[in-house]
Amino acid sequence: MVENRPVLDFICHLILIAGVVVVIFPVYIAVIASTHGPYDFMSGLIPLLPGSQAAENYSVMLGTGISSSGTPPLWPMLLNSLIMALGVAIGKIVISILSAFAIVYFRFPFRSLAFWLIFITLMLPVEVRILPTYKVVADLGMLNSYPGLIIPIIASATATFLFRQFFLTIPDELLEAARIDSAGPLRFFWDILLPLSRTNIAALFVILFVLGWNQYLWPLLVTTDPGYYTVVMGIKRMATVAESFPQWNLVMAAVVLALLPPVIVVIAMQRFFVKGLVETEK
């Protein structure tokens, strides 16, 4: 704090409170809507206070779902999303920490080429190459399967890049000491590199979990079997149906359940998440 200006401080708090209200309001409305009965919206306006149907709406969504939209109940969809999020986070961390280790701690022919091949993919989102990627996945027989959902998403250079940057900051003396003590590469990786990377792994895990959970277009393409629907893509189907049937209370219950897990992960691991986000991108 540079100087004492009570009025300015007051204005800052007002701005922040207004900001927080705007940030929370859409979700507040969704939560409120999910506690009402289907006919409470017919008057033409959403009520602003909680209703009495919360337990009923949520148990309907978790247990049976909206049958007219062709989506399964929410439980299996939430489970699919969880599998996909964990698969993307863990898969990406494993393959990228290994390749970063190879690129930083070994010298071998085509090392630069390997690095650049990975680096090219840094910002090539799934959305710009959907058709051929879909074709590859279809040819490999991976439609309607967890590998088909997960593996094409884990190929991205961001995590490799982060680990590479981090490894470069680790003092060379550690490696020299390890080699004098005749530790092989795998032992060095397991006993020294991995423990040192713990914070980075935690940070990356949060970011990648959110990334995996929130995938939308990819699950939409590769799953035709409702048994593999993820919750984020399922919501769209429900919302489309809700246009014609008054089921907004149920759709909003699904929305709340779909956004809760990643939000909880981000808030619970906020310290790692903030560090990871700001450092990954810089």
Next chain:
Amino acid sequence: MQSKRTVFPHRVLPYLLLLPQMAVTVIFFLWPAGQTAWSSMLREDPFGLKSSFVWFENYVRLARDPNYLGSFGTTAIFAASTAIVSIGVALILALAVDRTIRSASIYTTLIVWPYAVAPAVAGVLWWFMFNPTIGILAYLIRRTGYDWNHLLHSTDAMILVVLAASWKQVSYNFLFFVAGLQSIPMSLKEAAAIDGAGPLKRFWTIIFPLLSPTTFFLLVVNIVYAMFDTFGIIDATTTGGPGGATNILVYKVYEDGFVGLNLGSSAAQSVILMVIVIALTVVQFRYIERKVEY
């Protein structure tokens, strides 16, 4: 390229370590990207029975297609509006948080969580609030005399998707601005304050110039975000409508390819998008390099 002073002498092991990532990269990135480039020069009938090599005809058609050029304009408006709104709001909030001491972490927690909300879900949330029949914001707007209907009015639809996209992105920009503000030395601000510069003057002459690298970085990231990650928002709310008013480039690739089955044109559009992404990556990478070297 940087590496360690000492390295392990193994010959085979590094390839084994690289294998998983290279396999995934080649099979699911490079091969499909190459396929896209190849089929962007093919003309295929919708049943996939015949295809002929037509060189750059698909690109030429796109350059002459008013729908495609319109989609470029739509994307530009959408990306610019989203970037300006979310960066502006995030900067104001970050400046305010920087002045508070004890409550800063509570405010931060309350502001950052929308990062975790899926674009498609964010879209549904805002769509619900602006729903012409039951939406609360649509109701309030109608009270002021304006007939809000994003299903019919293209401006309303654009405002809706920009708000949903910005709402989700503010948290991200906010964190970077907070980190940027914290890295500005206190002594600079104090020196300016002793010389009689008020908060506004300090912002324009010291804080904002020192934040400009962060702002530039966020500008690039936000443009990329608005161009690609917002697919879910568009698909869950307007599906490109009304009348193509929110049909951004990445949505058009999907629509022409998967729905319209115009494969050559869709591939050509993908290639154009890839070139844009690569150009933006290069810009960003130069920024990173400058940042590291100082």
